[in-house]
Amino acid sequence: MISSISDLLNLLVHAPPPVSPYLAESAPPIPGDLPEGLASVYAVGVRLGWFGAGLTPYGTQDKLLHPSRLKRVEGMIEFAWENQGNWSCRFPARDNDPQVFSNASDSWTGLRQGFRATGISLNHFLITFCLQELVCSCPQLLVLPEDIGQERLKALGFKPLWLSGRDVDDEPTHDFYGWEDGRAFLFRHCHEGLFVGSAVVSGVVARLHQAGVGTVAMRTS
Numbered sequence: 001m002i003s004s005i006s007d008l009l010n011l012l013v014h015a016p017p018p019v020s021p022y023l024a025e026s027a028p029p030i031p032g033d034l035p036e037g038l039a040s041v042y043a044v045g046v047r048l049g050w051f052g053a054g055l056t057p058y059g060t061q062d063k064l065l066h067p068s069r070l071k072r073v074e075g076m077i078e079f080a081w082e083n084q085g086n087w088s089c090r091f092p093a094r095d096n097d098p099q100v101f102s103n104a105s106d107s108w109t110g111l112r113q114g115f116r117a118t119g120i121s122l123n124h125f126l127i128t129f130c131l132q133e134l135v136c137s138c139p140q141l142l143v144l145p146e147d148i149g150q151e152r153l154k155a156l157g158f159k160p161l162w163l164s165g166r167d168v169d170d171e172p173t174h175d176f177y178g179w180e181d182g183r184a185f186l187f188r189h190c191h192e193g194l195f196v197g198s199a200v201v202s203g204v205v206a207r208l209h210q211a212g213v214g215t216v217a218m219r220t221s
Contacts, residue, residue, distance in 0.1 A: 002162045002176075005037040008127050009044045011161070016138050016183060016199035028067045035096050037123040038079065041130065042067050062167075064129065076101065076115070080129065087168060090115055091122050100125045104168035120166045128165035131176045135187040138197030141218045142205070147194060148213065153177055156211055157204075158186050179204055 087104035165174035184198035
């Protein structure tokens, strides 16, 4: 199970590379005023070549901003954007693990309330966010057309990594599981379904099909 940013980074370093690995140019400087968790994520990103050509790490769904594009606004640092620009996230530039603020509810309610506290810490957000992007950027991405309970997932060889994760919703929405060989991951979003990402699909797909679980390929490369 993942319980800290350190656990997350250890997983990312050994996980499958994203579907379109970035060509690293000179490493961008990491601002010295960032909380430890975010600075550590950026440091590993530089090591893995996430920031070539000014791109963001993974960026398949939502985007963690390039270090040079962090925005400082009214005592906060803006660090993440939704993939279509509908919302963004900020945190107060003073604490080591500050609370995350987001304007996501504006796009859901139609009311212009601006940035509101999400009730989760930056480190919690980063773990949920990075795991989501890890799965969605895997070279092989599958969707499962049916839900699978936790006991059945365990029988199939999936072990919990991070459960009841939150990003900008008011409730937990993200559950993540790792497959037995450490090269495949399952992501359950409570509103959008089940996704499996892996470096090669053959082993995990064979196991799912043997258990009568159908899969639909979203990406194979």
